[in-house]
Amino acid sequence: MxxxxxxxxxxxxxxxxxxxxxxxxxxxxxxxxxxxxxxxxxxxxxxxxxxxxxxxxxxxxRPGIKRGNFTQHEEKTIIHLQALLGNRWAAIASYLSQRTDNDIKNYWNTHLKKKLQRQNGITNEDNIDMTEMSSCNNNNNNICTNSKRIANKGQWEKKLQTDINMAKQALFQALSLDQPTSSISxxxxxxxxxxxxxxxxxxxxxxxxxxxxxxxxxxxSVPNTSSLSNNRSSSxxxxxxxxxxxxxxxxxxxxxxxxxxxxxxxxxxxxxxxxxxVDTEATTDDHSSLSLIEKWLFDDQGMVQCDDDQEDLIDVSLQGKNTDNNCQDVF
DNA sequence: AAAGAAAGCAACCGCTCGCTG
DNA sequence: TCAGCGAGCGGTTGCTTTCTT
Structure with a gap:
């Protein structure tokens, strides 16, 4: 009902x-x-x-929304978080303060998903859902960790949310520092x-x-809007x-x-x-204050050093699988 | 240049969650 | 405890724009 x-x-x-x-x-x-x-x-x-x-x-x-091109860094963040969190766009968006969940969702569906599929050589036959792919254990243990998550969803989510809240501020700093020119201008x-x-x-x-x-x-006072009525040629x-x-x-x-x-x-x-x-004060803070969550996101395997080539995306997606396992430990 | 196909995006829909009485 | 309500989230749709032939 x-x-x-x-x-x-x-x-x-x-x-x-x-x-x-x-x-x-x-x-x-x-x-x-x-x-x-x-x-x-x-x-x-x-x-x-x-x-x-x-x-x-x-x-x-809403003020403060960034539209338009996603930076490489944003892409990587999205890919990594998507592998980690699945299609929880609001949670992902909370890490990209200027992006909306809808925007991220659209970007994932129209760009990143295809990009990853292309780069992973996924054909139509094995065109499995990227969320599933990234959230499942690819080792000998065939148990999908996603299933475990679902089983423990309540606890898992609470912990995740706690971590998100605690880490958010620090992550904003780190992300902003990594992208000094891209995020606002x-x-x-x-x-x-x-x-x-x-x-x-x-x-x-x-x-x-x-x-x-x-x-x-x-x-x-509300401005006179009568002059606006013809500004939009088409919907x-x-x-x-x-x-x-x-x-x-x-x-x-x-x-x-x-x-x-x-x-x-x-x-x-x-x-x-x-x-x-984004707290502009925070972005001017100490470069060294990388949070636990950032390490968690960009842990080892050279992700931080990635440039703008496409191989990065493969790395990231693969890391997503691994990190997912790590994630079990974290939580 | 025109038509069709594909891509991209804004908005809607239905569901769940959390709060309140 | 439960029902009602508002808010938020994720999936989907449909329109517009861009690309291809």
């Missing part, structure tokens, strides 16, 4: 979000903070399910995105950032990408994306955001 849909009784709009809706939602959250999603459609007049509002905010409008020195969608993501975040900044620095999959440039005051030109994001994250209204935002 499943629960009824959360918005069963009201007419809800579906499909891509419009700029107007984005603005309404952002404006509301700016005033009331994220959370209490049930009340969002009621109070804003949005014809959207509360779930949809939460998703939109969490995945696209995708537009600086990084290769041009290979297709427009990627660029659009970046600009989406940027634009929304500007939008928010504009609001935080001005009165809390896009571009993330409800606003052509926010047209929405913004001319002053919005000033300041980098980073500055804008930082400004927003410092805005009190966003301090209750569920997902952690």
């Amino acid at each position: 499943g629960r009824p849909p959360c918005c069963e009784k009201i007419v809800v709009k579906k499909g891509p979000w419009t700029p107007e809706e984005d603005i309404t939602l952002v404006s509301y959250i700016q005033q009331h903070g994220p959370g209490n999603w049930r009340s969002v459609p009621k109070n804003t007049g949005l014809l959207r399910c509360s779930k949809s509002c939460r998703l939109r905010w969490t995945n696209y409008l 995708p537009d600086l020195g990084s290769p041009k995105p290979h297709h427009s969608a990627t660029a659009t993501y970046a600009s989406s975040t940027d634009n929304i950032s500007k939008l928010l900044q504009n609001w935080t620095s001005s009165s809390s 896009t999959g571009e993330g409800g990408v606003l052509d926010h440039q047209s929405l913004l005051s001319p002053n919005s030109e000033s300041g980098s994306v980073d500055e804008k994001l930082n400004l927003m994250t410092e805005t009190s209204i966003f301090k209750g955001v569920s997902k952690p935002i």
Whole structure:
């Protein structure tokens, strides 16, 4: 007996979000903070399910989200964590503070999975699920450790969660230090995105950032959105990408994306955001403070030294198997 | 240049979990 | 203890864009 849909009784709009809706939602959250999603459609007049509002905010409008190209380091982290945790995207996303679980999930399904399969020479016949593959013992013991996990899921997860929480902060430091230029400023020195969608993501975040900044620095009145209605030529999959440039005051030109994001994250209204935002203080910390969790993630076998060649991915995936065994000991 | 195929991504759906009364 | 509710998560879908022929 499943629960009824959360918005069963009201007419809800579906499909891509419009700029107007984005603005309404952002404006509301700016005033009331994220959370209490049930009340969002009621109070804003949005014809959207509360779930949809939460998703939109969490995945696209929330400040501090990094979109676009995944770095090699992020790829490796995802691959390794996926081998370790399975398709627990939220848990994986907690290690990549600027990425959303949805983003990681999509990236895994569209890029990494195929990449690993290609590199492992997996054919269609033996195209087994990568999660299964990576979580099973490949030694003489045929017992899949995943099964054990399932059996002990409750305890295992509690311990895992504890470890995650304890290690998260330290891991952020390590990851940030390893990627000094990539995590926040995708537009600086990084290769041009290979297709427009990627660029659009970046600009989406940027634009929304500007939008928010504009609001935080001005009165809390909701801007007139009437001029927005034609900004979106088609409903896009571009993330409800606003052509926010047209929405913004001319002053919005000033300041980098980073500055804008930082400004927003410092805005009190966003301090209750569920997902952690990279602590810029932490990133400037001591290089040597690698955590246990990082060692756990990047343990031996030269992973840390990996460059950007594809062999790394094979290594990582294989390590995933081994690490999975190690993981049993850890937990 | 056009059509079809493939890839990529945003959003939805259904389920589970945790909190509260 | 249990039921109701809201929030969160992972799988899936369907639309848009890009690539190939």
